[in-house]
Amino acid sequence: MSTGTAQAQDGTAAAAGAASDVVCAVRDLVKTYPAVRGRRGAPALPETRANDGVSLDVRRGEIFGLLGPNGAGKSTLVRQLTGLMRPDSGTVTLLGHDLVRHPGRASRLLAYLGQESTALDELTVALAAETTGRLRGLDVRAARAERDAVLEELGLTPIAGRPLKKLSGGQRRLACFAAALVGERPVLVLDEPTTGMDPVARRAVWSAVDRRRARHGATVLLVTHNVIEAETVLDRVAVIDQGKVIACDTPAALKARVSGEVRLELVWREAAPLEVPEVARLRDRAVASGRRWVLRLAPDEARAAVASVTGGPAFAALDDFTLATPSLEDVYLALGGKTKGLVKS
Amino acid sequence: MSDRTTGAVRATPASGAAAATPAPVQGAAPLAPGARFFPALAAVYRAQLSRARVARIPLLFVATFQSVGIMILMRGVVDGGSEARAVVAGSSVLVVAFVALNLLAQYFGQLRAGGGLDHYATLPVPPASVVLGAAAAYASFTLPGTLVTAVFGCLLFGLPMGGLWILAAVVPLAGAALAGLGAALGLLAPRQELATLAGQLGMSAALLLGVLPPERMPAVIVWARDLLPSTYGVEAFARTFEQSPDWAAVAFDLGVCGAVGVVSLAVATWAYRRAAVR
Numbered sequence: 001m002s003t004g005t006a007q008a009q010d011g012t013a014a015a016a017g018a019a020s021d022v023v024c025a026v027r028d029l030v031k032t033y034p035a036v037r038g039r040r041g042a043p044a045l046p047e048t049r050a051n052d053g054v055s056l057d058v059r060r061g062e063i064f065g066l067l068g069p070n071g072a073g074k075s076t077l078v079r080q081l082t083g084l085m086r087p088d089s090g091t092v093t094l095l096g097h098d099l100v101r102h103p104g105r106a107s108r109l110l111a112y113l114g115q116e117s118t119a120l121d122e123l124t125v126a127l128a129a130e131t132t133g134r135l136r137g138l139d140v141r142a143a144r145a146e147r148d149a150v151l152e153e154l155g156l157t158p159i160a161g162r163p164l165k166k167l168s169g170g171q172r173r174l175a176c177f178a179a180a181l182v183g184e185r186p187v188l189v190l191d192e193p194t195t196g197m198d199p200v201a202r203r204a205v206w207s208a209v210d211r212r213r214a215r216h217g218a219t220v221l222l223v224t225h226n227v228i229e230a231e232t233v234l235d236r237v238a239v240i241d242q243g244k245v246i247a248c249d250t251p252a253a254l255k256a257r258v259s260g261e262v263r264l265e266l267v268w269r270e271a272a273p274l275e276v277p278e279v280a281r282l283r284d285r286a287v288a289s290g291r292r293w294v295l296r297l298a299p300d301e302a303r304a305a306v307a308s309v310t311g312g313p314a315f316a317a318l319d320d321f322t323l324a325t326p327s328l329e330d331v332y333l334a335l336g337g338k339t340k341g342l343v344k345s
Numbered sequence: 346m347s348d349r350t351t352g353a354v355r356a357t358p359a360s361g362a363a364a365a366t367p368a369p370v371q372g373a374a375p376l377a378p379g380a381r382f383f384p385a386l387a388a389v390y391r392a393q394l395s396r397a398r399v400a401r402i403p404l405l406f407v408a409t410f411q412s413v414g415i416m417i418l419m420r421g422v423v424d425g426g427s428e429a430r431a432v433v434a435g436s437s438v439l440v441v442a443f444v445a446l447n448l449l450a451q452y453f454g455q456l457r458a459g460g461g462l463d464h465y466a467t468l469p470v471p472p473a474s475v476v477l478g479a480a481a482a483y484a485s486f487t488l489p490g491t492l493v494t495a496v497f498g499c500l501l502f503g504l505p506m507g508g509l510w511i512l513a514a515v516v517p518l519a520g521a522a523l524a525g526l527g528a529a530l531g532l533l534a535p536r537q538e539l540a541t542l543a544g545q546l547g548m549s550a551a552l553l554l555g556v557l558p559p560e561r562m563p564a565v566i567v568w569a570r571d572l573l574p575s576t577y578g579v580e581a582f583a584r585t586f587e588q589s590p591d592w593a594a595v596a597f598d599l600g601v602c603g604a605v606g607v608v609s610l611a612v613a614t615w616a617y618r619r620a621a622v623r
Contacts, residue, residue: 082467084622096373103622107469108376118461122396134388135468137378186374 022093023187023219024058024081029090031076050076051087052243059236061217063209067230067328068240074223075115075191077240081221082112082189095186110187111136113180115195117164117172125167125175126151126160129182136183146182153211154178154204169196177205186216191223206233227328231255239332246335251328258326258334262302266293266309267320278308291319296330379469389470389478397486408443409490412436415556416498425502427583428558433498434583435556437512438519440490442551442575445524447544449483453531454540457620466621473614476528480610483527484520491516495582508585511595518602519578523551525609526574532616551575574605 031051038044050073058064066074079085081092083099083106092099095109106112120128126147133143151157156171156178164172177193188209194202212218224230230237231251238248247254266272266282268291274280282305286293297305302323309318326334380388397405419432456462465475491512499506527544534540554570562570570576581598584590 084463084466086622097376104469105376107467108379109374110467112463112467114460114463114467116460116463118456118459119464123392124395127392127395131388131392132464132468135380135385135465135470137380137469139384183377185377 021060022057023060023095024221025091025093026054026056026077026081027091029054029077029080029092030088031073031080031085032088049243051080051090054090054240054243054245056238056245056248058219058221060219061213062235063213063220063222063233065222065224065230065234065237066240067224067227067234067237067332069225072240073243074225074240076243078112078189078191078221078223082106082110108137109185110189111180111183111185113177113188113190113193115191117176120176120179121165121172122163124161124163125156125178128164128175129179132179133182136185138183143182146184150178150181150208153208154181155200170198170201173197174201174204177208181208181212184212184216185218187219187221188212189221189223192225193222194226194229202229209233227332230328237328239328239335241332241335247331254328254331255326258296258330260298261296261326261330261334262299263324263326263330264295264297264302264305265320265322265324266295266318267291268293268317269319270317273314273317276312276314278305278312279314282309296326296334377469380471380474382471382474385470385474386478386481389475390482393479393482394485396482405444405486405490408440408487409493411443412439412490412494413497415439415552416494416501419556420501423502423558428560429502430504430583430586431558431579432556433495433502433504433586434579436498437491437495437582438515438555438575438578439548439552440494441484441487441516441519441578442523442548442555444487444490445480445483445520446527446530446551446575447548448486449480449524449527450531450534450544450547451541452479452483453528454534454537454544455531457532457540458537462617462621472617472621473610476613476617477610480521480524480528480613483524484517487520488512488516504586508590511582511585514599515578515582515602518599518606519575521606522574522578522602522609523547525606525611525613528613529609529616532613532620555579574602574609577601577605 029051030049030053033048033050035047036042036045052073054073054077056064066077068074076085080087081094081099083103086103087100090100094106097105097109099106120132123131129147129150130143133146134140138146148157151160154174154177156175159167159171159175164175167175173193173196177190180188180190194205197205209218209220213220222234234251236248236250237254238245239254240246247257266286270291272279272283272288272291272293274283282293282295285297286295295302295305306321306323309315309321413436416432416436423429423432492509495509495512496506498504499509526547530543530547531540534543550569550573554566554573555575559567559570577598581595581602584595584598
């Protein structure tokens with residue numbers, strides 16, 4: 001599974017969205033962090049190729065996701081798309097502008113929600129939104145009007161006067177999201193926007209995004225390591241592992257690639273009863289983490305396995321089991337993803 | 346956005362071989378206007394001032410108490426004359442050094458280390474607006490503490506208070522010089538701890554070289570004293586306590602502060618650009 005084949009396989013999606021056009025085109029992006037010499041207290045790091053020939057197209061009006069575990073190179077990629085970092089080689093074209101040559105234009109084309117809120121932490125929610133709007137070029141009156149509208153839309157009006165620092169993690173994140181929305185931009189780049197949010201706040205985020213897509217055809221580039229979120233909100237997703245795009249398609253199409261398999265999770269009360277021959281046989285195919293085993297099996301194999309662990313002497317040792325259709329996590333693993341660390345919640 | 350209709354280009358899924366060619370996008374979308382210099386500066390200044398309510402008030406007290414404490418200590422050693430003038434002026438300007446140099450260096454160091462600069466770097470705001478807005482806000486934070494210290498010092502050492510209006514010039518000019526220096530240190534330091542350290546050292550230098558009367562110092566230290574921008578603020582302020590102040594010298598000292606301020610703020614703006622895009 002290489003970058004090239006991954007891109008070539010989304011022919012169906014391209015045909016379906018015939019009217020869509022490319023908002024953001026990335027070609028052969030390479031970014032290498034130099035080796036770091038060891039110091040006292042800090043170990044030496046070898047040279048790291050954070051992005052290794054990344055190519056992808058984001059189309060108008062879609063929610064395009066970058067899915068991968070921590071350290072896969074998602075944030076490095078996003079930093080280059082937002083003009084915060086220059087690639088070693090490759091091109092980034094956003095709405096017809098060459099961002100490698102003119103990184104300063106990114107701020108006039110997109111709104112970015114980074115992972116950090118340090119710059120806004122000591123401001124009140126209202127002032128954070130208003131200031132961000134003014135720095136996005138709005139005059140005072142427009143910034144205040146948009147601030148009020150966005151805070152109302154996201155349900156933040158009751159806490160508008162409180163400093164971000166004093167809010168819970170999820171509320172703070174929502175306030176930063178509000179700041180990102182003031183001063184409308186055609187492209188939104190959101191780096192794990194819903195981290196720490198409760199379901200109500202998450203819904204507020206996704207409906208605000210949907211309204212902007214319906215109103216102006218806004219395009220969203222979303223970074224996530226949350227598999228469930230990726231499956232539910234994304235139109236298309238690029239799966240990133242070790243700096244490469246290992247697959248890029250709609251979540252449904254990606255899952256169809258591993259539809260021949262189901263996932264069986266077994267949780268043992270204490271240790272797995274390896275003296276039972278059926279269990280011993282399953283052991284080679286299981287990914288064990290503590291008392292939990294995860295197996296990816298063909299449907300009839302899975303049925304047989306369930307029958308054997310629930311029927312025989314193994315049942316006494318079994319705490320819980322689930323049988324599920326594949327998720328994007330299974331896609332990631334089936335495509336050769338090596339790192340654990342995708343989140344399901 | 347939707348106003349780019351005619352130049353619409355169909356999605357061309359890049360196959361492995363064709364991936365090297367950039368996507369043919371015609372008719373670039375219009376750029377949103379950027380923020381202009383003064384409105385952006387005003388917005389940053391206002392936001393920074395509001396931070397004082399949340400985070401900075403305890404530190405402003407620390408700055409004032411520290412200076413008042415130093416004056417009380419020095420009261421036992423110094424009585425009247427040029428030494429008393431130097432102590433009061435030095436302690437007052439020390440408040441500026443503490444807040445504008447030390448705290449601003451820490452703030453920018455922390456902002457840079459914590460990824461907070463990304464927020465500003467992804468907004469179309471002139472770098473000078475961010476640096477000057479923050480520097481101006483920190484210089485403003487120092488005004489109440491400087492006034493309290495100066496008034497207390499005048500009462501303690503029996504100095505005339507008629508010349509305190511000069512603080513209206515000393516605080517902004519010394520503030521510009523020291524805040525520019527603080528911002529540059531915070532943005533140039535390779536690590537956050539080094540930014541804090543540089544800020545602390547700068548403030549210690551302002552303390553030792555500014556508060557202690559220069560008459561008792563060895564020549565080398567006096568030279569070092571001449572290199573520190575806060576010294577000129579101290580000198581200008583100290584001169585105004587005299588019976589008939591040498592206004593030309595006061596103006597010269599303030600001019601030095603202003604010139605250092607312009608240079609250091611320019612360096613800080615350059616450092617900000619450098620830190621924002623890595």
